[in-house]
Amino acid sequence: MALPAYSTDSGPAPAKPPAEILAMPVRRTRLAARAAALGNDLAGVLVPPLVTLGVLLFLWELIATTKPGGLPAPSMIWLESRELILHPFYDRGGVDKGLFWHALTSLQRVAVGFSCAAVVGIALGVLVGSSKVAHRGLDPLFQVLRTVPPLAWLPISLAALHQANPSALFVIFITAIWPVIINTAVGVRNVPQDYRNVGRVLRLSPAGYFFKILLPAATPYIFTGLRIGIGMSWLAIVASEMLLGGVGVGFFIWDQYNASRISDIVVALVWVGLVGFALDRLVGLLGRIVSRGASAG
Amino acid sequence: MGKSYLSIENVGVTFQGRGLGSEVLKGVELQVEKGEFVSIIGHSGCGKSTLLNVVAGLLPVTTGAVILDRVAVESPGPDRAVVFQNHSLLPWLSVYENVRLAVDQVFRGAKSRAERHAWTLHNLQLVQMAHAKDKRPSEISGGMKQRVGIARALAMEPKVLLLDEPFGALDALTRANLQDSVMEIHAKLGNTVMMITHDVDEAVLLSDRIVMMTNGPAATIGQVLTVELPRPRRRLEVDAAPAYVAARRAVVEFLHERAPGVRVAAA
Numbered sequence: 001m002a003l004p005a006y007s008t009d010s011g012p013a014p015a016k017p018p019a020e021i022l023a024m025p026v027r028r029t030r031l032a033a034r035a036a037a038l039g040n041d042l043a044g045v046l047v048p049p050l051v052t053l054g055v056l057l058f059l060w061e062l063i064a065t066t067k068p069g070g071l072p073a074p075s076m077i078w079l080e081s082r083e084l085i086l087h088p089f090y091d092r093g094g095v096d097k098g099l100f101w102h103a104l105t106s107l108q109r110v111a112v113g114f115s116c117a118a119v120v121g122i123a124l125g126v127l128v129g130s131s132k133v134a135h136r137g138l139d140p141l142f143q144v145l146r147t148v149p150p151l152a153w154l155p156i157s158l159a160a161l162h163q164a165n166p167s168a169l170f171v172i173f174i175t176a177i178w179p180v181i182i183n184t185a186v187g188v189r190n191v192p193q194d195y196r197n198v199g200r201v202l203r204l205s206p207a208g209y210f211f212k213i214l215l216p217a218a219t220p221y222i223f224t225g226l227r228i229g230i231g232m233s234w235l236a237i238v239a240s241e242m243l244l245g246g247v248g249v250g251f252f253i254w255d256q257y258n259a260s261r262i263s264d265i266v267v268a269l270v271w272v273g274l275v276g277f278a279l280d281r282l283v284g285l286l287g288r289i290v291s292r293g294a295s296a297g
Numbered sequence: 298m299g300k301s302y303l304s305i306e307n308v309g310v311t312f313q314g315r316g317l318g319s320e321v322l323k324g325v326e327l328q329v330e331k332g333e334f335v336s337i338i339g340h341s342g343c344g345k346s347t348l349l350n351v352v353a354g355l356l357p358v359t360t361g362a363v364i365l366d367r368v369a370v371e372s373p374g375p376d377r378a379v380v381f382q383n384h385s386l387l388p389w390l391s392v393y394e395n396v397r398l399a400v401d402q403v404f405r406g407a408k409s410r411a412e413r414h415a416w417t418l419h420n421l422q423l424v425q426m427a428h429a430k431d432k433r434p435s436e437i438s439g440g441m442k443q444r445v446g447i448a449r450a451l452a453m454e455p456k457v458l459l460l461d462e463p464f465g466a467l468d469a470l471t472r473a474n475l476q477d478s479v480m481e482i483h484a485k486l487g488n489t490v491m492m493i494t495h496d497v498d499e500a501v502l503l504s505d506r507i508v509m510m511t512n513g514p515a516a517t518i519g520q521v522l523t524v525e526l527p528r529p530r531r532r533l534e535v536d537a538a539p540a541y542v543a544a545r546r547a548v549v550e551f552l553h554e555r556a557p558g559v560r561v562a563a564a
Contacts, residue, residue, distance in 0.1 A: 216387070
């Protein structure tokens with residue numbers, strides 16, 4: 001009974017009434033233990049990447065200062081691009097905006113292009129996965145087209161659509177669609193025979209089978225495709241904006257390159273990386289929520 | 298012609314592989330009466346699951362026919378509900394939703410929403426699984442999953458209940474529990490049941506008749522044994538009964554003397 005009182009600082013304990021001595025220290029130690037455990041977990045997750053980052057920055061600083069004329073050192077970047085780092089929300093009209101606005105414009109393009117790719121990709125994937133004829137007819141075409149790099153689509157889409165913005169959207173669409181199609185098709189083909197048999201014994205209608213069995217069973221695969229797809233569409237946006245101009249992260253990088261402001265490019269790259277990372281996690285999280293339990297036996 | 302409730306007439310199944318077909322079943326003849334519990338026993342690979350799938354309509358016959366209640370079986374349907382060996386519950390639906398899907402599908406026009414809800418719960422209670430109705434299949438044990446599988450099949454009010462080695466993947470104690478439950482349900486509802494098994498004790502304890510299959514290829518029925526044990530049967534009392542021992546001995550004798558599995562293993 002007295003054990004908790006001894007385990008905490010026992011100085012003022014004798015002065016207090018006994019009931020408090022029993023209740024208070026127990027709660028405090030338990031809370032403290034939980035906080036410590038949480039702190040340990042957080043430290044275990046955060047410390048290794050922070051150490052890696054610190055070491056890399058240090059090496060970079062070392063190399064850049066001993067061999068000037070190449071990449072600016074991290075300290076130089078901080079000096080030159082301080083305003084860009086600290087004020088992502090400024091807007092002086094035209095293309096002179098903070099990085100947040102560039103990233104937002106790029107994200108809007110990704111949202112449109114990727115949504116189209118998701119809808120068309122899932123539909124085509126279901127078709128290719130469930131029909132042998134469609135598979136034989138379309139799969140070779142897909143396998144060839146999916147290896148075409150995003151930038152190679154740009155001149156073709158410009159020639160076909162004549163305008164910059166639709167062309168950028170098309171490039172995102174065409175880049176993101178292949179992993180969606182292919183993974184959806186695999187998911188549809190891999191619906192376990194047992195689930196098919198359940199559908200047959202229950203005499204589900206084609207629509208019932210599609211919504212009750214095929215789609216839920218393929219959902220984890222579909223989200224794998226969507227996750228790869230959104231990563232690729234983010235790759236495509238930067239590339240296509242470099243050539244198209246206007247507002248957007250890709251254009252910003254190209255513009256700063258022409259103005260020889262390498263420090264600003266480095267800052268923009270960090271933004272591109274972080275936004276891409278966030279997109280990937282977002283789709284991953286969405287997939288986990290939607291397909292919860294679907295893969296478990 | 299088929300005067301019985303379920304009539305399997307001269308059924309043969311040949312799988313078409315590259316050029317050469319492999320004959321799995323040949324000339325299978327079996328008559329099952331309404332309310333009868335029939336077990337089919339044989340070594341693995343003898344085609345007993347194929348026979349069950351033919352009755353379910355999941356596989357087409359090459360020769361012969363299956364006739365249930367004067368109608369020829371041509372495709373799967375809820376009047377021949379199957380309890381699959383590995384439960385086959387849909388993992389993205391809860392226990393309740395798994396059964397409800399079947400109830401909605403079979404009774405959409407015939408029962409109101411409230412009636413279908415009550416019928417779903419009733420069947421879950423029948424297999425003592427109402428307490429876990431909101432759990433997902435991944436959250437319950439193998440024996441519980443199989444109970445839900447049985448509830449789903451019963452909820453379709455099938456003319457014949459097809460059990461495909463339903464307890465094969467369970468440990469001995471869970472298995473005994475489920476066997477008792479199946480006996481209780483069979484006594485209460487009087488279902489016509491066809492069960493595939495490779496467990497001699499299970500076959501003797503549960504069945505009115507045991508159908509013994511010869512080894513494949515071209516497997517057929519070697520012998521049919523009527524189990525002369527009065528119902529209700531209690532595991533502990535039945536164990537020492539002469540009729541039980543005799544039936545058990547006859548099945549073991551068939552499996553090891555007349556159709557030993559060694560030949561299959563050697564082939």
